[in-house]
Amino acid sequence: MDIRASQTQLEFGQVRNPPPRRAVHPGMTTAATTLTPEQKTWQNHLLLHEFYGPLPLEPRRPPMRELISTLLSHRTTHADEELAYARMLEEFGDWQGVLAAPTAALAHTIRTTRWPDTQAPRIQEILRRIQAEQGAFTLDFLADWPVEKGLAWLTDMPGIGLKTASLVLLFNFRKPVLPVDTHVHRVAQRVGMIGAKTSVDKAHQLLLAQLPKDAVVLLNFHKHNYWHGQHICFFAKPDCGRCPLKGFCTYYLEHYGPPTLEALAATPTHWQKSWGVLLH
Ligand code: SF4
Numbered sequence: 001m002d003i004r005a006s007q008t009q010l011e012f013g014q015v016r017n018p019p020p021r022r023a024v025h026p027g028m029t030t031a032a033t034t035l036t037p038e039q040k041t042w043q044n045h046l047l048l049h050e051f052y053g054p055l056p057l058e059p060r061r062p063p064m065r066e067l068i069s070t071l072l073s074h075r076t077t078h079a080d081e082e083l084a085y086a087r088m089l090e091e092f093g094d095w096q097g098v099l100a101a102p103t104a105a106l107a108h109t110i111r112t113t114r115w116p117d118t119q120a121p122r123i124q125e126i127l128r129r130i131q132a133e134q135g136a137f138t139l140d141f142l143a144d145w146p147v148e149k150g151l152a153w154l155t156d157m158p159g160i161g162l163k164t165a166s167l168v169l170l171f172n173f174r175k176p177v178l179p180v181d182t183h184v185h186r187v188a189q190r191v192g193m194i195g196a197k198t199s200v201d202k203a204h205q206l207l208l209a210q211l212p213k214d215a216v217v218l219l220n221f222h223k224h225n226y227w228h229g230q231h232i233c234f235f236a237k238p239d240c241g242r243c244p245l246k247g248f249c250t251y252y253l254e255h256y257g258p259p260t261l262e263a264l265a266a267t268p269t270h271w272q273k274s275w276g277v278l279l280h
Contacts, residue, residue: 021254021255030247030248030253030258030259031043031247031248032192032247032248032249032250032252032253032258033250033253035192035248037192037193037194037206037210038210040191040192040193040248041188041193041207041210041211042210042211043245043248044187044191044193044221044225044245045211045217045220045221045224047244047245048221048224048225048228048244048245049220049224050244050269050270051224051244051268051269051270051271052223052224052227052228052271052278053270053271054220055219055220055223055224055280056216057170057171057174057215057216057219059171059172060171060280062172063138063139063140063142063168063172063173064095064130064137064138064139065085066167066168066171066172067126067139067154067160067164067168068085068123068126069081069082069085070163070164070167070168071119071122071123071126071159071160071164072084072085072110072113072119073113074113074114074115074119074159075114075115076112076113076114078279080112080113081112081113083112084109084110084111084112084113084116085110087109087110087112088106088109088110090109091105091109092106092109094137095127095131095137096137098123098124098127099124099127099128099131101124103120103121103124104120106120106123106124107119107120110123118159119159121158122157122158122159125157125158126157126158126159126160129157139168139172142154142168142169142172142173142175143173147169147175147176147177150165150169150173150175151165151166151169151177154168154169161201162179162180162200162201162204163179163180163181163200163204164179165177166178166179166180166204167179170215170218170219170222171219174215175215176208176213176214176215176218177204177208177218178204178207178208178211178218178221178222179204179222180200180203180204180207180222181200181226182200182229183225183226183227183228183229183230183233184203184207184222184225184226184229185200185203186229186233186235187225187228187229187233187245188203188207188225190233190238190249190250190251191245191248191249191250191251192248192249192250193206193207193210194206194207207221223280227271227278228243228245231275231276231278233245238251240252240255240256241263241266241267242267242268242275243267244267244268244269246259246263246264246267247259247264
Protein backbone atom coordinates (compact mmCIF):
# COMPACT_ATOMS: atom_id res chain seq x y z
CA MET A 1 0.00 0.00 0.00
CA ASP A 2 1.23 3.51 -0.76
CA ILE A 3 2.68 5.07 2.38
CA ARG A 4 0.90 8.39 1.96
CA ALA A 5 -2.42 6.71 1.24
CA SER A 6 -2.12 4.55 4.34
CA GLN A 7 -1.17 7.62 6.37
CA THR A 8 -4.30 9.51 5.41
CA GLN A 9 -6.50 6.52 6.19
CA LEU A 10 -5.29 6.34 9.78
CA GLU A 11 -7.44 7.80 12.48
CA PHE A 12 -5.83 10.65 14.45
CA GLY A 13 -3.62 9.29 17.19
CA GLN A 14 -3.06 5.97 15.45
CA VAL A 15 0.29 6.53 13.76
CA ARG A 16 2.02 3.67 15.53
CA ASN A 17 4.83 2.68 13.21
CA PRO A 18 6.33 5.49 11.15
CA PRO A 19 7.79 4.05 7.93
CA PRO A 20 11.55 4.10 7.52
CA ARG A 21 13.29 7.20 6.28
CA ARG A 22 13.03 7.55 2.50
CA ALA A 23 15.12 9.36 -0.03
CA VAL A 24 14.21 12.97 -0.74
CA HIS A 25 14.80 13.46 -4.45
CA PRO A 26 16.49 16.68 -5.61
CA GLY A 27 13.41 17.61 -7.64
CA MET A 28 11.07 17.12 -4.68
CA THR A 29 10.25 20.72 -3.86
CA THR A 30 7.83 21.21 -1.01
CA ALA A 31 7.65 23.74 1.77
CA ALA A 32 9.85 21.38 3.80
CA THR A 33 12.68 21.93 1.34
CA THR A 34 12.05 25.49 0.17
CA LEU A 35 11.37 27.35 3.42
CA THR A 36 14.40 28.68 5.31
CA PRO A 37 14.84 27.73 8.97
CA GLU A 38 13.71 31.25 9.92
CA GLN A 39 10.56 30.92 7.81
CA LYS A 40 9.81 27.53 9.35
CA THR A 41 10.24 28.94 12.85
CA TRP A 42 7.78 31.73 12.14
CA GLN A 43 5.28 29.35 10.47
CA ASN A 44 5.60 27.07 13.47
CA HIS A 45 4.82 29.99 15.78
CA LEU A 46 1.76 31.08 13.78
CA LEU A 47 0.29 27.59 13.38
CA LEU A 48 0.87 26.38 16.94
CA HIS A 49 -0.42 29.71 18.27
CA GLU A 50 -3.64 28.95 16.41
CA PHE A 51 -3.60 25.27 17.40
CA TYR A 52 -3.07 25.67 21.16
CA GLY A 53 -4.31 29.24 21.61
CA PRO A 54 -2.58 32.39 22.89
CA LEU A 55 -1.10 32.37 26.39
CA PRO A 56 -0.62 35.39 28.68
CA LEU A 57 2.79 35.91 30.25
CA GLU A 58 2.17 35.54 33.96
CA PRO A 59 4.57 34.12 36.55
CA ARG A 60 3.37 30.60 37.29
CA ARG A 61 5.16 30.58 40.67
CA PRO A 62 7.51 32.86 42.66
CA PRO A 63 11.11 33.14 41.35
CA MET A 64 12.77 31.07 44.10
CA ARG A 65 10.20 28.35 43.67
CA GLU A 66 10.57 28.44 39.87
CA LEU A 67 14.32 27.98 40.20
CA ILE A 68 14.26 25.14 42.73
CA SER A 69 11.19 23.39 41.27
CA THR A 70 12.73 23.40 37.79
CA LEU A 71 15.90 21.88 39.24
CA LEU A 72 13.78 19.18 40.89
CA SER A 73 11.87 18.54 37.65
CA HIS A 74 14.85 17.20 35.68
CA ARG A 75 13.76 13.82 34.26
CA THR A 76 10.93 13.81 36.81
CA THR A 77 7.17 13.94 36.32
CA HIS A 78 5.28 17.07 37.30
CA ALA A 79 3.44 15.19 40.05
CA ASP A 80 6.67 13.81 41.56
CA GLU A 81 8.34 17.22 41.41
CA GLU A 82 5.38 18.82 43.19
CA LEU A 83 5.43 16.09 45.83
CA ALA A 84 9.16 16.55 46.43
CA TYR A 85 8.80 20.33 46.75
CA ALA A 86 5.85 20.02 49.15
CA ARG A 87 7.64 17.43 51.33
CA MET A 88 10.79 19.55 51.46
CA LEU A 89 9.00 22.67 52.69
CA GLU A 90 6.74 20.70 54.99
CA GLU A 91 9.75 19.05 56.64
CA PHE A 92 12.05 22.08 56.89
CA GLY A 93 9.62 25.01 56.95
CA ASP A 94 11.39 27.57 54.79
CA TRP A 95 14.57 28.16 52.75
CA GLN A 96 16.62 28.76 55.90
CA GLY A 97 15.46 25.40 57.21
CA VAL A 98 16.27 23.70 53.90
CA LEU A 99 19.75 25.23 53.95
CA ALA A 100 20.40 24.14 57.55
CA ALA A 101 19.02 20.62 57.12
CA PRO A 102 21.29 17.56 57.06
CA THR A 103 21.88 16.94 53.36
CA ALA A 104 20.87 13.29 53.61
CA ALA A 105 17.59 14.28 55.25
CA LEU A 106 16.93 16.80 52.47
CA ALA A 107 17.66 14.12 49.87
CA HIS A 108 15.13 11.86 51.59
CA THR A 109 12.36 14.47 51.34
CA ILE A 110 12.96 14.90 47.59
CA ARG A 111 13.28 11.16 46.93
CA THR A 112 10.52 11.20 44.31
CA THR A 113 12.86 13.11 41.96
CA ARG A 114 15.34 11.39 39.66
CA TRP A 115 18.61 12.21 41.43
CA PRO A 116 17.86 13.23 45.06
CA ASP A 117 21.42 12.60 46.30
CA THR A 118 22.79 14.93 43.62
CA GLN A 119 20.08 17.58 43.85
CA ALA A 120 20.08 17.97 47.64
CA PRO A 121 23.63 19.39 47.92
CA ARG A 122 22.98 21.50 44.81
CA ILE A 123 19.91 23.07 46.38
CA GLN A 124 21.83 23.87 49.55
CA GLU A 125 24.75 25.37 47.60
CA ILE A 126 22.35 27.54 45.58
CA LEU A 127 20.64 28.74 48.76
CA ARG A 128 23.98 29.39 50.44
CA ARG A 129 25.19 31.53 47.51
CA ILE A 130 21.97 33.53 47.22
CA GLN A 131 21.92 34.26 50.93
CA ALA A 132 25.62 35.17 50.98
CA GLU A 133 25.28 37.55 48.00
CA GLN A 134 21.85 39.05 48.62
CA GLY A 135 21.44 38.71 52.37
CA ALA A 136 18.09 37.02 51.78
CA PHE A 137 16.55 34.22 49.74
CA THR A 138 15.46 36.35 46.81
CA LEU A 139 16.04 36.60 43.09
CA ASP A 140 14.28 39.93 42.67
CA PHE A 141 17.56 41.67 41.77
CA LEU A 142 17.44 39.82 38.42
CA ALA A 143 14.65 42.17 37.30
CA ASP A 144 17.19 45.01 37.04
CA TRP A 145 20.03 43.04 35.51
CA PRO A 146 20.71 42.81 31.77
CA VAL A 147 19.77 39.45 30.24
CA GLU A 148 23.32 38.24 29.65
CA LYS A 149 24.41 39.07 33.20
CA GLY A 150 21.37 37.26 34.64
CA LEU A 151 21.95 34.19 32.47
CA ALA A 152 25.63 34.07 33.43
CA TRP A 153 24.83 34.40 37.14
CA LEU A 154 22.17 31.71 37.10
CA THR A 155 24.10 29.21 34.98
CA ASP A 156 27.06 29.55 37.36
CA MET A 157 24.91 27.80 39.99
CA PRO A 158 25.36 24.03 40.34
CA GLY A 159 22.86 22.10 38.22
CA ILE A 160 21.40 25.22 36.57
CA GLY A 161 21.66 25.12 32.78
CA LEU A 162 20.47 27.50 30.09
CA LYS A 163 16.95 26.04 30.08
CA THR A 164 16.33 26.58 33.79
CA ALA A 165 17.98 30.00 33.78
CA SER A 166 15.88 31.05 30.78
CA LEU A 167 12.66 29.79 32.37
CA VAL A 168 13.24 31.91 35.47
CA LEU A 169 14.17 35.01 33.49
CA LEU A 170 11.29 34.66 31.02
CA PHE A 171 8.46 33.57 33.31
CA ASN A 172 9.32 35.67 36.35
CA PHE A 173 11.09 38.71 34.92
CA ARG A 174 9.73 38.99 31.35
CA LYS A 175 13.21 38.89 29.88
CA PRO A 176 13.39 38.10 26.12
CA VAL A 177 14.99 34.65 26.34
CA LEU A 178 13.85 31.27 25.04
CA PRO A 179 13.96 28.13 27.19
CA VAL A 180 14.66 25.07 25.02
CA ASP A 181 13.90 21.77 26.68
CA THR A 182 13.97 18.30 25.15
CA HIS A 183 10.49 18.70 23.59
CA VAL A 184 11.17 22.09 21.99
CA HIS A 185 14.54 20.80 20.79
CA ARG A 186 13.04 17.68 19.16
CA VAL A 187 10.26 19.55 17.34
CA ALA A 188 12.73 22.19 16.12
CA GLN A 189 15.08 19.51 14.76
CA ARG A 190 12.37 17.48 13.05
CA VAL A 191 10.67 20.44 11.43
CA GLY A 192 14.02 21.81 10.26
CA MET A 193 14.09 25.05 12.27
CA ILE A 194 17.59 23.96 13.35
CA GLY A 195 19.94 21.28 12.07
CA ALA A 196 19.43 17.64 12.99
CA LYS A 197 22.66 17.62 15.01
CA THR A 198 22.30 21.02 16.70
CA SER A 199 22.87 20.77 20.45
CA VAL A 200 20.32 22.04 22.98
CA ASP A 201 22.62 24.87 24.07
CA LYS A 202 23.18 25.97 20.47
CA ALA A 203 19.43 25.69 19.80
CA HIS A 204 18.83 28.37 22.47
CA GLN A 205 20.87 30.84 20.42
CA LEU A 206 19.67 29.83 16.95
CA LEU A 207 15.94 29.81 17.71
CA LEU A 208 16.14 33.02 19.72
CA ALA A 209 17.83 34.71 16.76
CA GLN A 210 14.91 33.68 14.53
CA LEU A 211 12.20 35.13 16.78
CA PRO A 212 11.24 38.66 17.83
CA LYS A 213 12.75 39.79 21.14
CA ASP A 214 9.28 39.86 22.64
CA ALA A 215 8.75 37.98 25.91
CA VAL A 216 5.11 37.13 25.11
CA VAL A 217 6.01 35.65 21.71
CA LEU A 218 8.88 33.70 23.26
CA LEU A 219 6.69 32.38 26.08
CA ASN A 220 4.08 31.23 23.56
CA PHE A 221 6.69 29.64 21.29
CA HIS A 222 8.22 27.79 24.25
CA LYS A 223 4.95 26.50 25.72
CA HIS A 224 3.37 25.56 22.40
CA ASN A 225 6.39 23.58 21.25
CA TYR A 226 6.73 22.02 24.72
CA TRP A 227 3.13 20.80 24.52
CA HIS A 228 3.62 19.71 20.93
CA GLY A 229 6.59 17.54 21.83
CA GLN A 230 4.77 16.16 24.85
CA HIS A 231 1.47 15.33 23.18
CA ILE A 232 1.97 14.97 19.41
CA CYS A 233 5.59 14.97 18.24
CA PHE A 234 6.49 12.08 20.55
CA PHE A 235 10.11 10.92 20.82
CA ALA A 236 9.53 7.37 19.56
CA LYS A 237 6.45 7.63 17.35
CA PRO A 238 5.39 11.14 16.36
CA ASP A 239 1.67 11.38 15.73
CA CYS A 240 2.01 13.22 12.43
CA GLY A 241 -1.63 12.66 11.50
CA ARG A 242 -2.73 15.23 14.10
CA CYS A 243 0.12 17.67 13.40
CA PRO A 244 -0.49 21.05 11.75
CA LEU A 245 3.23 21.36 10.96
CA LYS A 246 3.35 18.49 8.46
CA GLY A 247 3.12 20.85 5.47
CA PHE A 248 6.72 22.02 5.97
CA CYS A 249 8.20 19.41 8.31
CA THR A 250 11.44 17.78 7.14
CA TYR A 251 10.80 14.62 9.20
CA TYR A 252 7.37 14.22 7.61
CA LEU A 253 8.78 14.63 4.11
CA GLU A 254 11.55 12.13 4.77
CA HIS A 255 9.20 9.49 6.22
CA TYR A 256 5.92 9.96 4.33
CA GLY A 257 6.79 12.00 1.26
CA PRO A 258 5.16 15.33 0.36
CA PRO A 259 1.92 15.75 2.32
CA THR A 260 -1.15 15.06 0.20
CA LEU A 261 -4.03 17.50 -0.02
CA GLU A 262 -6.17 14.91 1.77
CA ALA A 263 -3.69 14.65 4.63
CA LEU A 264 -3.49 18.42 4.98
CA ALA A 265 -7.27 18.85 4.82
CA ALA A 266 -7.77 16.14 7.47
CA THR A 267 -5.39 17.79 9.93
CA PRO A 268 -7.10 19.39 12.94
CA THR A 269 -6.55 23.10 13.30
CA HIS A 270 -7.04 23.21 17.09
CA TRP A 271 -6.21 21.09 20.13
CA GLN A 272 -9.23 19.02 21.16
CA LYS A 273 -10.06 18.93 24.87
CA SER A 274 -10.87 15.24 24.55
CA TRP A 275 -7.16 14.59 23.82
CA GLY A 276 -6.14 15.54 27.35
CA VAL A 277 -5.25 18.39 29.67
CA LEU A 278 -2.39 20.73 28.78
CA LEU A 279 -0.46 21.42 31.97
CA HIS A 280 0.99 24.91 32.39
S1 SF4 B 1 4.82 16.38 11.20
FE1 SF4 B 1 5.37 14.72 12.63
S2 SF4 B 1 7.57 14.88 12.93
FE2 SF4 B 1 6.87 16.82 12.02
S3 SF4 B 1 6.52 18.16 13.79
FE3 SF4 B 1 4.60 17.18 13.29
S4 SF4 B 1 4.49 15.34 14.61
FE4 SF4 B 1 6.62 16.07 14.59
